[in-house]
Amino acid sequence: MDPDLLLADLAAGKTAALARAISVVENGRPGFERLLAGVHRSLGHARRIGITGPPGAGKSTLVERLVLAYRAAGLRVGVIAIDPTSPFTGGALLGDRIRMESVALDEGVYIRSMASRGSLGGLATSTREVSDLLDAAGFDRIVVETVGVGQAEVDVSRMADTTVLVLVPESGDGIQTLKSGVMEAADIFAVNKADRPGADTLRHEIEVTLGIRRGNAYRNVPAHHGYRASRRAGAREEAEGARGADGRWEHAVVLTVAARGEGNDELMAALDRHHEWLARSGTLEQRRRRRMLERTREVVDRAARRWMWDESHADRLIAARLDEVVDGRLSPYDVATEVLDGLKQGARL
């Protein structure tokens, strides 16, 4: 691979170049860092949107609706779908991908699945790097969809400008079961499948929870309405999120039925307004700066670890000492000391 040639093709918007660049970056093949360094100065055009939530919440359908709406507005959209790798869960995911085919043949849409297997540097890093390539290739919106609720989702949300948490009524224990940090990381809540009973309860639960966490900052939010009420003209303001007097984003709770496209306009509007707020309040700049700091730390950490593992021949040393570690003559901490001593010595030569 010639990184410079690939960079030129990428900037020219060639889809084949994008696919090749993503493959190089995802697999950490030689030259991937040069490629990413090369696109670095052309970043910042795309809005990055994270869509997360528990399995079965209808995230893929919601994403498809968003993509269709962005296309109708003439925008190019990149989608990164983060999949579990089990062949077992492959069935359901294949279903999602087939549905996504309504947009998959559109030149203005690029869809990439990424496996959630562990990788050196982690999924969050790879996702950010693939997002950078999409950004550099001129896409206007980058939507990252993650399956499940957990640390991976929190990590992904930290790479997005705006994070949407998709929940459904009747999901058993409701938001009580959400892992720490998941609600806090969301800017917009989509209560999907809102034609089911329990949508109002869930919405109320979200608002109360947010209110409690923010010291009842929600006292100024108008009393919540049912799904049908929220579709009335005039309810749109509320669905798009209230803003506090101090300029904080007070979250938006939007009711959707993605399978029928209901609530999609409201969700789009909430996304636009959140972006406006991000830009106006200076939060966008802050978030991107914080992200760049985290990114740089990740890149440094990964580069240093790779150097360390290669340079120290640590694997060889660990293998040679394993018998002694297993039978208790050496501890893992003794081996670590030996590796570090070798590293310092080796670097001195």
Added chain:
Amino acid sequence: MDPDLLLADLAAGKTAALARAISVVENGRPGFERLLAGVHRSLGHARRIGITGPPGAGKSTLVERLVLAYRAAGLRVGVIAIDPTSPFTGGALLGDRIRMESVALDEGVYIRSMASRGSLGGLATSTREVSDLLDAAGFDRIVVETVGVGQAEVDVSRMADTTVLVLVPESGDGIQTLKSGVMEAADIFAVNKADRPGADTLRHEIEVTLGIRRGNAYRNVPAHHGYRASRRAGAREEAEGARGADGRWEHAVVLTVAARGEGNDELMAALDRHHEWLARSGTLEQRRRRRMLERTREVVDRAARRWMWDESHADRLIAARLDEVVDGRLSPYDVATEVLDGLKQGARL
């Protein structure tokens, strides 16, 4: 802290020493590696059991039943409960802890909650290290309970001799929603709240799934029975898991109602038989050896990263370069190169 004094107190079984040692290790305070190196040779007595499953599956109640049964058999038990850190979910967890109080005052039981916040080296590493301290302090069984289903659970299962996956009927999408690797990591399945409708269906689903994954290794397993049927004398063999002709562990599916203690004897028996199988087949030795390899890699990686971040003053350099990274003059990859160059140079001095 004097590590040698603490080690002596730990070996003497002093509870206060254990609590102090755990705190030192969990927070990575000075001397924690010397402490862990010191206990390394006394490891291997305790059986390590992981209990995992989705929120609301009744894991804590099941753990409490296990603890009571082990105590009745005269065994000392350490429990590590891995908690989400959100104050929001704290309510439900507090409930669990209050229930656990029936055993919390027992001298032969040690319960420790660990936060699932990110830490250098990760939760799995810390959990293993705290397990080592409990092992060295002479506990016979170490039960690690994790909330939620995800990568953290898969990681934790890799630290256990035996992993129990707790599922409940009517949990919506059933095992379809389990993340990749979670089912594969389990040795024993507990279908808890088995007095609810759907217990048989879930059991069947588990068996079919395991059968599919193992090339229908389950063809020799007798037709599954209902919950009541499985409680008959004679059904116990099946509940404890069938073994294939080739000596593989063919998993056990046990029906339990932890709130009433039903199925607890069967679960205990399945745990014992799994341990016997582990020892007899040589798998225990293999697993512990593999674990020791992973552990050593983790310890080396953590030590090297700490050294790298301290030695290179990377944080200072990143902060100094951040403006240039944000405005695109430098990329994170350029900064990484600079950090590494400095590291190599510094080590040479």
